Amino acid sequence: MQLQTMAAEKLSHAAPPADAAIAIDDVTLRFVTPDGHMMTAIRDFTMTVARGEFACVVGPTGCGKSTTLNLVTGLLRPTTGNVRVMGNPVTDISRDIGFVFQADALFPWRSVIDNVAAGPLFRGTPKAQAYDKARDWIARVGLARFEKHYPHQLSGGMRKRVALAQTFINQPKILLMDEPFSALDMQTRTAMQDELLGLWSDQKASVVFVTHDLEEAVALADKVYVLTAGPGTVKSVYRIDLPRPRVMADIRYDPKFIEIAKVIWNDLREEVQLGQSQGLQASH
Amino acid sequence: MQLQTMAAEKLSHAAPPADAAIAIDDVTLRFVTPDGHMMTAIRDFTMTVARGEFACVVGPTGCGKSTTLNLVTGLLRPTTGNVRVMGNPVTDISRDIGFVFQADALFPWRSVIDNVAAGPLFRGTPKAQAYDKARDWIARVGLARFEKHYPHQLSGGMRKRVALAQTFINQPKILLMDEPFSALDMQTRTAMQDELLGLWSDQKASVVFVTHDLEEAVALADKVYVLTAGPGTVKSVYRIDLPRPRVMADIRYDPKFIEIAKVIWNDLREEVQLGQSQGLQASH
Amino acid sequence: HADKITIIVGGMEKQIYLPAVLTQQLGYFKDEGLDVELVNSRAGVEAENELLAGAVQGVVGFYDHTVDLQSKGKYIQSIVQFSQAPGEVELVSAKHPEIKSPADFKGATLGVTGLGSSTDFLTQYLAIRNGLKQGDYTLLPVGAGNTFIAAVKQDQIQAGMTTEPTIGQLLKTGEASVLVDMRTPEKTKAALGGDYPAASFYVQSAWIEDHKEEAQKLANAFVKTMKFIATHSAEEIADKMPKDYYAGNKDLYVQGLAGGKAQFTPDGRMPADGPETVLKVLSTFSKSLQGKQIDLSKTYTTAFVDAANK
């Protein structure tokens, strides 16, 4: 395979520039395990997302993708190394960030519309305006009929869409998404991807998008990070040079797309297999 | 397209035979909505899974797939119509069933091994034996290193794998799975699919498998149910005649497979689009 | 070996019930071969209920309960009479020098320990004897001790009836002065028109029937104590009492005891006209006594004391 002819260009690691939207610099994070030992979740992790850049993160399950996002939001603190957002060290949970959690984090006591309107209301938008905006976003994610439902009255995919609307409505400058579309059917997923790309280009937002779907990653991203198994660190970074705007429904048939996906896939597969054999090894 | 030349054969609706493993007969289920009205989740729903059959269910998000599984387990009761499992009407929650919930339902106060051993212990297996079995299944889902971790110390994909082990260990005769693999990366997913097929053919189990991944559905199933949007009902049923045993890593490149997937995909797409426009319509 | 005898004392640390603990301290129960256990219960009702329920054998409490209970068809008898005066004092707050006698109670709020208690009846009796009507004054139940003192300080009561050591405490600080003293037989006669037997040892009438021997032994012990009190100074008596009962201020305790020692009968015998006075006081105010015939001779017996004194 000739990397140079390809749109995917493998980048080398380097200390992140000061003006990056997100800069994770040589971070290690360790958790205390139940038996009192320390377990390294990610190690020597360096990652930079420039302003307005769309980065995707792929890697075997349990490699530290969610942990990385939690570091950026300030929900977790690195053991060593440091994390900067918009040039400032992360000390507290930032309001400039939008975060779609991997698990459900809707407010169960609020109806769909109250959940979606929460962000604007928290930020001081007048009530009427906040609800108008919320209604608009609920319609965009296709849940207009379910405005008054409570989360437990929705299906899994519907709840995820409420979470998306809840985040998108704030039009964050930095958008972190942890497997946001995995509970959606293909068609809805495509619609959401288009919505996301629209938002991203309108807002000049910086996005970190975690997914298991490599094709999705390649279709959306400017840059794909492939993480290693075990204690996660960056294995390789690919720059995706497919032209924009991209139309989700068509891009998958683009031969360039297929080629890129194949290259990254081979890279990733090694890791995943490694991760599995690690899991199996320790079983003895 | 010539349906007759294809391995996918569209079946006509008919009252389910008495000896089916699962027989849902003309069921309608309605929920009370927040404003006090009734909302039909599924209507006139008829579905039969023969003993030892592997059925997949696909359909747009919110169409009633999870609801259908809940009917089979006895967690929900039909408003009209009736549901039979192994020929007996469903009156209580059955122990013959294995159910992988869509959302997380692990016991947070139990470590991974205690979670997995729960089923055998509940069923009276001696402790040592139950734990041996549990250790075996934990290794099979690749989590041997995490035996002593609590669920909150695992990543999303790892939790899902614990849930799979928890269900598989009981070797249920009837296996219901609600999007079990959507949080897993491709490689892990393939491994789990193989594990599932092995279990299914060993146990002569009857499986109902809900997924958004049509290819997954076709690759695994004997029979694919396509549901309609809105109040869900069965739109069409396809019999998948691909030869067994199927190897997950290869089957996707089988031209017959691709053809079948395409046919069902067209059928499904209509529904999904309908579902979306329904959602949008009501927004005005 | 004697059976255990349990006696409830309506406040072991109270000077008016001092003979009970003193007997124990002096070892007179043991001398009689009795195994006596004293139980403290400051709420009077509990004691009577227990006695009636048969859980305890005797109670050290106010004699008037025997009269009151008879009106309800329950028979209990005083077998040793500790005091011939109530030991109560009507105190008047220093803030109200205009109250010079119970006749000035008009419009005042008077403190009593509880409604329906002896202090209630005595206070009302004092007022009526001094020409007032019910309704001319208000009664306020304030308990005894700290809460009584606080009520005086906060001017919630202008006068009130209480016992030692509350009396001594208020006199010491000068926040109240004595209006009517009922700690000695003479002063009680003057105030109430007769002896007023108060602290006594009583038992169920039915119990006496089958426990004559024990009753006699108990009477012997108590009478010995009454004699001890009569023949010793307040200081000597105080020395015999547990330290906690005067907690750091022994002088005040001794002073109070010196002032109130005269209330105790020298021989445990019921004063001759005492029961009538009690009945008179009670029947004036107690609803349950109205229209009931009380046989006073069934409320006490001097048989045991007489034998003990031989």
Next chain:
Amino acid sequence: MTAISPTEQAAARATSIVVAEAQARARLRKRHTLVIGLRLAILVALLGLWELGADYNIIDPFFFASPSGIWEQIWSWVTEGTSQGPLWLQIYVTLEETFLGFVIGALGGIAAGIVLGRNKLLADVFSIYIKIANSVPRVVLGSVFIIALGLGMASKVALAVVMVFFVVFANAFQGVREADRAMIANAQILGASPFQITTSVIIPSAMSWILASLHVSFGFALVGAVVGEFLGAKQGMGLLISTAQGAFNANGVFAAMIILAVMALVVEFLITRFENYVVKWRPAPFNEQGA
């Protein structure tokens, strides 16, 4: 069997749904009747046994009263008033004290629970003092309050407050600590200030904790007020009980307690109403769910 046209079929289906739903409603109504019936049956059985026991002197009515005697007592209080004035006045006085104590204690408990629950350092430092305060016997506190606050309403209210405070505090505190961390994080990221997090995440998620404590603590407030009246009062149910006790009037004691119980039930009903309103978002357990 005759052929049925699709429209007829649809109509038949619609009808069968309506029928099924009507049946479900009827089942609900029947269950309600059953519950009320069972409650009454138990009540009648208890009272009957009590009365019989009293009649045959197995339960000594001198100590434990008897239903008929209690009823006569209540009736006489209602028609003739009590020795301290009309019955409703006693109820009113006690209810006022209880209510004030309940509200102050509950609000204080909730506030303290939230503040300490949200701030680990404060919790570590102060919770030990709250534990100490909770071990102080209320009867002793009662006399301290009378000394400090006088014999008026204040001391009874204070006693009711200390009965309520600790229960509500303990639950509010734990409820706050239990609030889902992902939900708090989500609110924070959505832009909520600490105050907004408190009002829109912490309080709703601690709500069922707080409500559980309110259920039990209204009874406690009542107990506090009554004990306060026991220690010294001019009016109130506590005084009524204390007077009846002093007069060996068991019927009076039990009658007053029954009146207290009715007061508690009325308030309990109101709290349940409030609860149903507040937690209407809550999913029904699977086994109780049905169209």
Next chain:
Amino acid sequence: MTAISPTEQAAARATSIVVAEAQARARLRKRHTLVIGLRLAILVALLGLWELGADYNIIDPFFFASPSGIWEQIWSWVTEGTSQGPLWLQIYVTLEETFLGFVIGALGGIAAGIVLGRNKLLADVFSIYIKIANSVPRVVLGSVFIIALGLGMASKVALAVVMVFFVVFANAFQGVREADRAMIANAQILGASPFQITTSVIIPSAMSWILASLHVSFGFALVGAVVGEFLGAKQGMGLLISTAQGAFNANGVFAAMIILAVMALVVEFLITRFENYVVKWRPAPFNEQGA
């Protein structure tokens, strides 16, 4: 800048992690010291103010005692014993009553909470009677218990039981009702019998509810036992308080209360130990998490 070889780099990294972790541990230790320091500071400040207030007669030591007086009293009890016998005997008696009452009340409350929480019909029928029972003033109950059970230990234990029962019941009941329905369903499907569901899903998920109520209710049990001793006893801390009150010995009253508080704290410490053991699976809140 000089070039560093990869091994050196790795070694440097490992060192920096060790350093970071040591720092984290040091921070934890520092915080612990801070908490203890603040607690002590508050205690000293309170006692100092109290003593000063008593010295200058702003706080009347006649009513409210003074720290030095209290200390003398405790010392004299320790060295010379109380009027009722040695101090440790009083403590032992009260502690025994409290403990029995606490254990019985808590177990009863938990059992009743679980049974009613698991069975809607029973709950609908019986919870109204529990509410009624909870509104009965404990002081009155005290007299009833004394009549029914005598003046021995039983009546104090019974009083402690009724103080504890309702709080624990209310929480256990609600805790059971709050158990996640998906988790119950999962257990059921995995093959758990109703009893197994109760022991392995319901109880663990209601555990933090139950523990919260245990924290507050040990203090209540203590209060119940002391009130019982107030009403009639020959031994125990309640009698000590009652005697001290009767003798205007404010120091004695407060000294006894402080002894009670210490007893409560010791048990509280044990409960907290148990709690930490039981809920060790619980995730730390995000903001308190740190390697």
